[in-house]
Amino acid sequence: MSPTKTGLPPFQRLLEEHRADVYRFLVAAVGRHAADDCFQETFLSALRAYPRLRDKSNLRGWLLTIATRKTLDHWRAERRRPIPVERVPERAAPERDGRDPDLWRAVRALPAMQRAAVIHRYVLDLPYAQVAQALGTSEEAARANAYEGRRKLRQMQEVT
Amino acid sequence: MELRIDWDNALERSSRRAAQATLLRARSAGLVDVGYSVADSPVGRLLVASTRVGLVRLEFLEGGIDDLLDELSDALSPRVIEDASRTEAARRQLDAYFEGRVRRFRTPLDWSLAPEGFSRRVLERTAEIPFGSVSTYGDVAKRAGSPRAARAAGNALHDNPIPIVVPCHRVVPTGGGIGKYGGQEWRKEFLLRLEGALED
Numbered sequence: 506m507s508p509t510k511t512g513l514p515p516f517q518r519l520l521e522e523h524r525a526d527v528y529r530f531l532v533a534a535v536g537r538h539a540a541d542d543c544f545q546e547t548f549l550s551a552l553r554a555y556p557r558l559r560d561k562s563n564l565r566g567w568l569l570t571i572a573t574r575k576t577l578d579h580w581r582a583e584r585r586r587p588i589p590v591e592r593v594p595e596r597a598a599p600e601r602d603g604r605d606p607d608l609w610r611a612v613r614a615l616p617a618m619q620r621a622a623v624i625h626r627y628v629l630d631l632p633y634a635q636v637a638q639a640l641g642t643s644e645e646a647a648r649a650n651a652y653e654g655r656r657k658l659r660q661m662q663e664v665t
Numbered sequence: 666m667e668l669r670i671d672w673d674n675a676l677e678r679s680s681r682r683a684a685q686a687t688l689l690r691a692r693s694a695g696l697v698d699v700g701y702s703v704a705d706s707p708v709g710r711l712l713v714a715s716t717r718v719g720l721v722r723l724e725f726l727e728g729g730i731d732d733l734l735d736e737l738s739d740a741l742s743p744r745v746i747e748d749a750s751r752t753e754a755a756r757r758q759l760d761a762y763f764e765g766r767v768r769r770f771r772t773p774l775d776w777s778l779a780p781e782g783f784s785r786r787v788l789e790r791t792a793e794i795p796f797g798s799v800s801t802y803g804d805v806a807k808r809a810g811s812p813r814a815a816r817a818a819g820n821a822l823h824d825n826p827i828p829i830v831v832p833c834h835r836v837v838p839t840g841g842g843i844g845k846y847g848g849q850e851w852r853k854e855f856l857l858r859l860e861g862a863l864e865d
Contacts, residue, residue, distance in 0.1 A: 512739065513738055513743035514735070514738065514743070515699075515734040515735065515737065515738040515743060515745035515746075516738075516743055516744050516745055516746055517688075517734070517745055517746050517747055518731070518734065519743075520684050520687070520688070521684070524680040524681070524683070524684045525676070525677065525680050527680075528676060528679060528680035528683060529676060529680075532676065532679075537679075540679070540683075541679070541682075541683050541686070544680070544683040544684075544687065545683060545686055545687045545690060548684070548687045548691075549687060549690060549691060549694070549696070552691055552696050552744060553696065555743050555744055556698075556742050556743055556744060558743075
């Protein structure tokens with residue numbers, strides 16, 4: 506602990522102001538079941554790094570970047586798991602957050618980067634500069650991933 | 666293509682619950698640099714803030730706590746989190762003090778917010794003034810090493826980051842009266858009466 510004059514808001518307020526956005530993103534990205542866990546991991550990582558944070562201009566973007574990393578971790582871990590048994594109950598009790606559970610299933614079937622890009626752009630309504638920041642890619646790559654993800658979603662919707 | 670999520674109460678509740686679970690883990694992982702609580706007292710609501718070292722800030726609340734939390738974040742660390750267990754020891758002693766069961770605070774203090782040098786010495790000497798007695802600005806200045814700095818001593822006391830526990834209310838003007846108080850004079854009078862240092 507050192508006198509830093511960071512100008513950062515107290516963490517309690519950071520959490521209070523952004524928890525809804527981060528949670529909304531996580532429910533869209535990993536589903537209600539895994540959202541809690543990813544949420545806690547996101548904010549604990551943020552808390553660990555917080556005193557060293559230099560760029561305080563876009564705290565929401567920073568938190569969503571960490572959340573994106575956690576969802577990528579989660580997806581990778583899930584791919585290694587044999588059969589997604591936990592998916593089964595979702596049919597009986599569809600997610601209440603999306604108006605269209607089929608669409609959400611389709612979103613979660615997208616490759617990781619496309620999925621993240623689609624959610625950031627179309628669910629969270631972020632400009633491409635921030636999508637790129639959250640994904641850790643160039644703006645062009647973010648644009649391409651969102652475009653490709655959206656194209657595939659349309660295809661999947663036409664099929665069903 | 667409709668990708669918007671309904672912003673419903675369930676999601677608000679879920680995120681609040683997840684936030685509370687996160688803070689629980691943060692506390693047990695030792696990630697809280699500054700833990701704070703709001704406590705009730707006979708002199709109004711108090712903000713109580715403690716570091717791992719000890720009680721670092723006590724303040725009378727007239728309105729919200731946002732500005733005070735901003736100060737703590739700037740001066741100490743942005744890892745400022747509401748934490749009743751961190752502040753429990755200090756709050757218990759304050760309760761006991763107001764109930765007349767404690768005449769001397771034994772809670773560990775963190776002096777980080779008291780500027781080093783003369784100001785810090787003034788506050789340290791003030792902390793030694795016993796319950797029920799008073800001292801003067803000039804006397805405190807003298808004991809802090811600068812006999813003629815009564816006014817500077819007054820300023821240091823006005824900026825006391827830990828009032829009540831560091832009893833700046835026990836310092837009064839030489840010429841009589843109870844003098845000024847950063848936390849409004851009625852509180853100074855209340856504390857001095859509580860301690861029996863003021864005649865009715």
